Amino acid sequence: MSTVSMDDLSAQRLVIAGPIPPPMGGMALQTQQLLRCLMNEGLSVVLVPCNPELRPAFLNRIPVLRALLKLFAYRRHLHRALRDADLVHVMANSGWSWYLFAVPAIHIADKYGCAVIVNYRGGLAESFLAKAIKRVRYSMHRVDQLIVPTAFLQGVFARYRWPAEIIPNILDERQFKPIEQVNPQLVITVTRNLEALYDNASAIRALAEVKKQVPDAQLILCGEGPERERLAALAAELDVLPSVRFAGRLPRPELLAVLAATRVLLNPSRADNSPNSLIEAMASGIPIVSTNVGGIPVLCQHQEHALLVEAGDHKAMAEAILQLHHGEDLRQQLIDNGHKKAREFFWSSVRQRLYRVYQTALTQRKQRHA
Secondary structure, three states: OOOOOHHHHHOOEEEEEEOOOOOOOHHHHHHHHHHHHHHHOOOEEEEEEOOOOOOOHHHHHOHHHHHHHHHHHHHHHHHHHHOOOOEEEEEEOOOHHHHHHHHHHHHHHHHOOOEEEEEEOOOOHHHHHHHHHHHHHHHHOOOOEEEEOOHHHHHHHHOOOOOOEEOOOOEOOOOOOOOOOOOOOOEEEEOOOOOHHHOHHHHHHHHHHHOOOOOOOEEEEOOOOOOHHHHHHHHHHOOOHHHEEEOOOOOHHHHHHHHHOOOEEEEOOOOOOOOHHHHHHHHHOOOEEEEOOOOHHHHOOEOOOEEEEOOOOHHHHHHHHHHHHHOHHHHHHHHHHHHHHHHHHEHHHHHHHHHHHHHHHHHHHHHHOO
């Protein structure tokens, strides 16, 4: 397989269009990480955030006006950046995010003759495409290369005869390293937002089951969202509220401190693709219990990199957590395999695959306009 040298891309003007923190969502963190890696390589990269911070600051506190002004600022910035760009890397998701953020970037880039790469990351892609295929196809005809982080999403797009290249999520190998001293207390951590999709309610119910055998077990929920009050009420109803910490959305250093004290990472989501939280846990040497939805069984094989259970089955979650708490051999097996798996997501492993996609997209765009 041919290697793409830095000289092949150093003269190209690249644009990344996508969300950035805050909030600390998975796609926002990947956008930030991609930007950092490309700039560290010395490439010319411009970021166009689809969630720009408004000035003056009080505008960010007026909901409807804020949304309209951010969309206007995003589109204006797209025109300014793409007018002289060679390639745009669009971070795309399902639902309204596709129409509001990905579609404008695709069409504006096409207008200026800029090569377009769509990096589709939505865990709900299957249902979204089934409902909106005609509208999505209208924009995808203008895309030069489609990349996805998992074989699961690659298979979803293959049903619509769209070939997709797998480019894994990028992990910052400097931040996530195996934990040296393991916490003997059973601390269970969930690093997903407090939204119905991520089913933190099942995590709380699983904690109630676990505490029947391990009374000092604790649950840390790292995230924010509309479910917080309902989840607190559920914890109180199950008499485990003192053992549940609502940590909120944590800055990266504080999240790393929480992970260092974590004995089991739990991912109870009802739909998913390739969550960064699982990759980060594998790199940190934290054993995982997760639901087996979406692309997760491809990312983490059952009993090899994680223990997988059915979505919504809090008793199975509790049983798996207890297995990893008490079973040292199984625990160590998952940690060792997970750390090996995490290396696939280091920038040193991903960069050449991404650069080949960039080069292919640039070549295709030139041929299209020849």
